[in-house]
Amino acid sequence: MIGCVTDFFTYETTKSVVVKSWKLGLINRIVQLLILTYFISWVFLHEKAYQVQDTAIESSVITKVKGSGLYNDTIMDITDLVSPAQGTSVFAIITNLIITENQVQGYCPEVSPATLNPFIVGPSRHIYIQMFKVCVKSSHSASSFCEIRGWCPAEDDNIPTNPIAEVENFTIFIKNSIRFPLFNFTKSNLQPNISTDYIKTCTFDMKDNIYCPIFKVGDVLRFAQQDFSSIAKKGCVIGIKIGWVCDLDKSEELCEPSYSFIRLDEENSVSKGYNFRYARYYKVEPGTEYRTLFKAFAIRFDVLVYGSAGKFNVIPTLINIVAALTSVGLGTVLCDIILLNFLKGSEQYKAKKFEEVKEDELDKQTLRLTSTLDSTVD
Ligand SMILES: Nc1ncnc2c1ncn2[C@@H]1O[C@H](COP(=O)(O)OP(=O)(O)OP(=O)(O)O)[C@@H](O)[C@H]1O
Secondary structure, eight states: OHHHHHHHTOOOOOOOOOOOOHHHHHHHHHHHHHHHHIIIIIIIIISOTTEEEEOOOEEEEEEEEEOEEEETTEEEEHHHHEESTTOOSEEEEEEEEEEEEEEEEEEEESSOGGGSOGGGOSGGGOSEEETTEEEEEOSSSSOEEEEEEEEESOOOTTSOOOOOGGGGGOEEEEEEEEEETTTTEEEESSOTTOOHHHHHHOOOOSSSOTTOOEEEHHHHHHHTTOOHHHHTTTOEEEEEEEEEEEETTSOGGGOOOEEEEEEOSOOOSSSOSOEEEEEEEEEETTTEEEEEEEEEEEEEEEEEEEEEEEEEOHHHHHHHHHHHHHHHTHHHHHHHHHHHHTSTTHHHHHHHHSOOOOHHHHHHHHHHHHHHHHHHHO
16 A cells, blocks of 8 residues: 555656667668658658648539430420430439320329239128239248229330430539539539530540540440440439549639449349339320320439548648657667567666665765865865
C-alpha cells in the first residue's frame, strides 16, 4: 500500500542518451527517411492533403434519345420506345415487346388458352374464389388454373418475339451540369467551344472523342461488357457514370468529366432483366372501352454523377505538416526497442537510460557539489 503511494508520488523526466552506434544511427535515419517519403509522396502529393475537399457535388442531367426501329412490320421511333419522354437521368429504351391487342372487360382464362387445360376451366368447377378470380386446383399437380374477371384476352408471355435490333444504333445525348458549392465552381460536360456540326456527327469513344456527349447504345453496352443480342430479349440496367474529380489549384479547363459504364442489375434465374407494362386506351362504337397492353422489355440507363474538388487551404496543410513532423519521432521508438532489447550490452543501456534518483540522495549530491565549489573558490 505504502509502495503504491510512493510510486504514485514520483516524477519522470526525459533524459537524452547519445548512443555512438553507427548501426542504430543508420536505422534511425532510414526510418525517418521512410516516414518523410511517405508523407511527401503519398499524403501530400498523391492524396493532396494540403487541399480542402468538396464532395457535395450538385448536378443536373438531361438526356435525349434518337433513333427508330422495326417491330412486327411497324416502324417505331423514340416516342414509342423511350420512357419517360421527359429526358430524365433514368430512362429506358424498349428492346422487345409483348403486345396484347383489343383487350376489353370480361371473363377469360388467366393465362392464354393455348397453355391452359380446358378441362379445369370454368366457374362451375371452382374450388376456391379470389377477388376477380375463380380458380380450379388440379388433382394431378400442385398447380391451379384460374378464370379472371378483367381485361380480356389475358396476356400471353410465351408468344415468340423478335427484339428491335435497331436499338443498338440509337444515340443518347447527355447534358450534365455540375456545381461544387464550397468553391462556387460550375461546369458542363459540353465543351465551351463545341460546335453544332461536331455534336451532330460525333459519337463518344474512349480514345478520340472522350468529350463527345452523344453515346451509341451498342457502344455503351460494349463498354459495360454486355452484348446487345443477349440482353435485348429480357432487358437490363446499365449505369453511365460521370466522374468529376477536379484539382482547382490547376486551370479550371482541366476539370473535365470522365465516363465509365457498368451493368447494374444482377443476373438472376427468377427475375431476368428489366421490364414494365403500360397500356393505350381507345373506344369504339357504341362506347365500349378497349386497350392495347404492352409488356416492354427495356435497357434502363441510370446516369450517375459523382465527384470531388480540392483547393489549397492553410488549415489542412498545417495539420498534416505537424502530423508528419510528429511521426518522424517514431524512428526513436523503434531504435529504443532495438537498443534496449536486441543490442549487445542492452542492460547497460537500460541503466543509463532509466536512472532512479531519490529526493534525499539529490539533496546530498547538491550539498557535496556546493562544498566542492566553495573549497575551489577558497
Ligand atoms: N440523341 C441524340 N443523338 C444525336 N444528336 C442529338 C441527340 N440529341 C440531341 N442531339 C443534337 O444535339 C444538339 C442539341 O440538342 P438539343 O436537344 O439541345 O437541341 P434541339 O434543337 O432541341 O434538338 P432536336 O430538335 O434535334 O431534338 C442538337 O443539334 C441535336 O440535334
